[in-house]
Amino acid sequence: MSPSAASALPPGKACAVGPDLWYRREADGSYLLGLTDGAERRAGRVARYRGPEPGRYYRAREPAMSIESDKWVGHLALPVDGTVLDTNSALESDPSLLHRDPLGAAWLCRWKPKDPEALERLGTPVGSEGTG
């Protein structure tokens, strides 16, 4: 599924995966995962974020991260199996960051997919214009 036309993505070689998530390959081969601005708008006023456990291997579909707004918890999974390297503690401390910079400082986690090619096959590349 492509992101909605209203969604933007971060600059650089970012890809959308599904309507809610973006990822971007970093120079060290790890991947940043984030929430599209369309998903950020649909979420309402985010009050809580709990990131995944660094060092843990998660399977795709396994709840790894969670966002709460208005008594609703969205549990998010990694797009494909992989190991989480780091979670965004700044976002955990200040979930409102998601509304200020969903495509930048409010990344959700940094991780290493077990099969990067499988991830790349899921992604919808977008240019640096980031129109999605």
Add this chain to the structure above:
Amino acid sequence: MSGADPSMAGGELPVWRLLELGIAEPARAQTFVEALAEAVGRGLAPNTLIIVRPSAPYVSLGFHQSFREEIDPGFLERRRLPVLRRVEGGGTTYLDRDQLFYQLVYRDDGGGPGGPGDLAHYLAAPVRAARQLGLPASLRPPSDIVVGDRKVSGNAGGDWEGAHILVGGFLLRTDHRAMADLYRLPDPALRPLLRREVERAVSSWEAEAGTVPRAEELTTQLVTAFEAEGLFRVRPGAPTTAEEARFRSETLVRHGDPSWRELPPSSSSTPGLVRRIRIAGPRGLLVFSAPGADRYLAAVVAGPELIEAYSVTPGHPSALESLPPGAPERPELERLVASAPRFD
């Protein structure tokens, strides 16, 4: 599979399964719905409405809450209550058999707006059911059903394993003392204040209507109301062998794992804030460490508004002292309240 969606009947309302689980032990009453989510999300099981009452009291933590920060250990020890962390949002709640639960698990099939917006979408039915039975209920967004400004039903939701889950329940009778005493507080002097606030903000069917409907009557009205609101109609069913097996082998195992109960807190950090308790709706209790002093400043708030202010001196015989407008500590407390996350 080809042809029409079998959950639709001739272009009419979608048909959901109704599971009446009766009176069930707390873990089953609270979490059986989780065992259905993956199959429902994949379209292997129908969207389902569960009606159930817990057989015994227990405490339910919202998904993002901290067991250690939220619950008074003395209360748990005295009452010997199980604690279950639900996958849905919201705050810590005390639950017992004087509550009737309705739980929805459903696919993202375009019926509702999705996410938090689904709360108002589906809660129109419990509101209608209550009104049909004589309770002048209304929805206080995002998720409380109230009579006047007193809560008679709490609700929350979440996305779990590919499905959406909405859980809620009518307070038929309310044990206010238990609801107030389950919360951990930095000083016991705050307990009477919290009890008074819970009493003020939380009501019950019995208190508002003078009587309590039978569970069967309320179930019938709920089912009728979901249909009357144009949401779905139901077909009675039973849990499948596979669902029961998944509940035993995965859901109960997860909830029996101490690491699930002890998940770390995920709260935003506000300098000086030592306790934040939502009482109901926009009303809550905030407790701060007083800057440069060995005492607390406490505030009863409603949204951004400071309603009542107190100073608490630990160990002092009259520990809770009201701070009327004009009290010297009041501006500092107002500043602290403004810096804390609001209850909306």
